[in-house]
Amino acid sequence: MPSTYLSILQENGRRFASRDAYRVFRDGRWQGVSWTGFWERIGKVACALLHHGVAEQELVVLYAPNCPEWTEADLGCLAVRAVTVPIHTTSSREAVRQILAETSPRVAFVGNPELAAMLLAHAPQTPTVVLLEGEHPGCVTLERFLDCPARLDWDERMKHATPEDLWTIVYTSGTTGEVRGAMLTQQSILFQIESHRSRLPDLDHRDSSFCLLPLSHIFERGWTFIQYAWGMTQHYCKVDPQAIHLLRNARPSILCLVPRILEKIYLVVHETFNSKPAPIRNLIQRLVALAIEVSRGRREGREPSAWQKVQLALADALVFSKVRALFGGRLKHCVVGSAALSTKVHEFFNAAGIFINCGYGLTETTATLSSTPLGSSTPGSVGLALEGLEIRLGEESEIQVQGPTVMQGYYLKPEATAEVFTPDGFFKTGDVGRFDSRGFLHITDRLKDLIRTSTGKFVAPQYLEARLASCPLIEQAAVVGEGRSWLGALLVPDFSRLEEYARQIGLAHHSREDLVGRPEIIAFVKQTLDELLRDVARHERVQRIVLLAQPFTIQAGELTPTLKLRRKIIAERYREAIARMDDWCHEIQLTSEPRAADARP
Structure with missing residues (x-):
């Protein structure tokens, strides 16, 4: 070194x-x-x-x-x-x-x-x-x-x-x-x-990155x-909506992204192809499904047949080459962190020939603790621990780490520093995780974010929030229900979609506040979430929702600078809305029992 x-x-x-x-x-x-x-x-x-x-x-x-x-x-x-x-x-x-x-x-x-x-x-x-x-x-x-x-x-x-x-x-x-x-x-x-x-x-001085x-x-x-140490070329521009469009002519080899950027690109791509005539749309859907299945098989050592290779070439010509072109056509890696990436988005980009390297880390650990080795993509996991670090699971399956990447402590805060280290020197991340049979780490939730309902069940809100935010109708979600017999969600909808639906059904409204309170809109959201949450375990069902007219923002103190929910602030700010869920609510009536094979324990 x-x-x-x-x-x-x-x-x-x-x-x-x-x-x-x-x-x-x-x-x-x-x-x-x-x-x-x-x-x-x-x-x-x-x-x-x-x-x-x-x-x-x-x-x-x-x-x-x-x-x-x-x-x-x-x-x-x-x-x-x-x-x-x-x-x-x-x-x-x-x-x-x-x-x-x-x-x-x-x-x-x-x-x-x-x-x-x-x-x-x-x-x-x-x-x-x-x-x-x-x-x-x-x-x-x-x-x-x-x-x-x-x-x-x-x-x-x-x-x-x-x-x-x-x-x-x-x-x-x-x-x-x-x-x-x-x-x-x-x-x-x-x-x-x-x-x-x-x-x-596979990266060296001939590659380039983009500071997004x-x-x-x-x-x-x-x-x-890291990229300067390897002699690579960095690209700088103002971080605004223009930045995404500049990717095409910057043509980076690698990007660091948060999941929401990939998820938005995924939705735009799918909406584009879904707007095609039915025969073309159905063909694209079959080809994409095949490409994802082949990508899974290759991870397990299975190569596609000659006929599948022909279909993959067609899938690349019709879909995946266009996806790669959005990033300039040279992108080899997307390093993804800060939050969980949905499996469907992960698998789609892998099938497109863009290696999704999901990693995990914190500010206190100089970012990365674990990452995905090249060719070992495992959707749902955050990879293997970096060589030279020791990661273990402590009480309540909390992820703990020791090694050269861990901070010395918090500046001028010895008491706070002592709170986050174990007696034998491991840093307590506050995240809950598990290791699979291959040693890959999976993040299940934040330890302090677990919701305990009045039935004594612990619920991981981030899992449910990720499910809710995967719905095209939902921009942001905050799950609530501490000490109650039910789970609820404060939802910030995608207003462009709601307003389009309102136009389709001839529903007049004079403001966003008016729109989110309309029974027709609430019923539309309920119906969509009914299908989305059909397979969750009984104690994880979001039963009550409130639609918000304004998004959670950093400026309002509801999000951290890294876009994580400040749950205590949100709970206080929307105390009355949450309290109203006790008395009146728009409940999601699930139409069937969760399937045993799909329900989370």
Whole structure:
């Protein structure tokens, strides 16, 4: 294992001097920066930090949307052995205030004037605020910050770096809204770089990636460090609806995604083919089903027959080549994390020739704990533990881990740190899991999210929420029922579909609030969910629903920056709606008993 991350990049700068280290979409086109230019930019940031008196292991804030300057600032800090503290651009005022109070940064890199105003309003002492884009009173532009009077010897400080150096403090949100800073060392990311080589052996410097998820999240940031270590080319653009469309001409080899992106693409593809005339639609459905069956067989060592190969070629021409084209046609891997991916979506993309590498990890473990080895895709699982990590199941089947990737602890929070480690040094993830006969890990739920009904049954809400959200009518779902004899769900519908249905049946309405209360709409949703939930176990049946006119959002505090439900906040905010479920409700009347073979225990 290399001694430091910067030593890897320095070598890459020599090996791939004229190749593009990254490309950024600006002024309507992709603009490349070579490895030589990339290294020079990192050096300029390092010199400027020394000029402004940043000491070894001093904390520096990064508060900006995705852009190459984000990464260059991050690596410039690493070069002078400073410690970066990312802040999500979607963080609440309270979270920003807490992070600034705990870290007291001398320097903060900020993305735009709006974020600069937020930071300056909540910083207990005014740092040097380096604005990456635009101008704002009390801030210095990046160009002026980098304009140092002399080149300072940052190389010397870099030479003294060690794997034990603190690399970053990444704040992570809990369901109560409290944020805690996970302290990660250089050793953590070096371990991830080496461990992923065996999981993604077909990737090298000729490949490219696309920075789609926020860099402030350890998932995307960790992968960005890995791909640069392998000499790959990164693509940056503003994270907005435009980003998905830019995939086609960026033509990446690999992407890090959350399940919802793949699920939306899956729905769009299926809606497109379902709109075809019946003969074509039926042919496509049969071909896709065959391709998925062949993909399953290949995982078990069975090759398709000659006739099946002919049909697979037709399936590829009619369906799967078009799916791959959405990503540019070169995509080999989708690394999926942060939430569960439905089996049907997983199998569809595998059949399309895109390897879905489902993994599992947390901020506190520098992202990945487990991932799927190439050629071993197992829908429903999150792969095998990385070599060098020990994963076990503790009380209540809680996943616990020990190894180089685990954080040192929470910054300035020794009590919170003690709570998440066992006496023998294992980190308690708070997730419930199981191992299958092949050693693949399966996540079943969050330990603290389990709902205990008044009958004494424990229910995993995330499983049910994933089932509900797989319905095209439902955008978001929050299952409730703690201490009650029933399970209910707060549902945010897909209003484009509801409004289309309302037009079809001639139902007039004057607002979304009006629409979700109409008996015809509720009956339509009930009928759809009746079929969706037919095979769940009796104690897991969602019996009562309330349709919401507004989505759960980060800004309202109902979602974490990584889009997980803040259940306590949701339960409090919708306390009256949940209470009304006790007295009156729109119940889903399941028309048959669950099949014993399909019901979850």
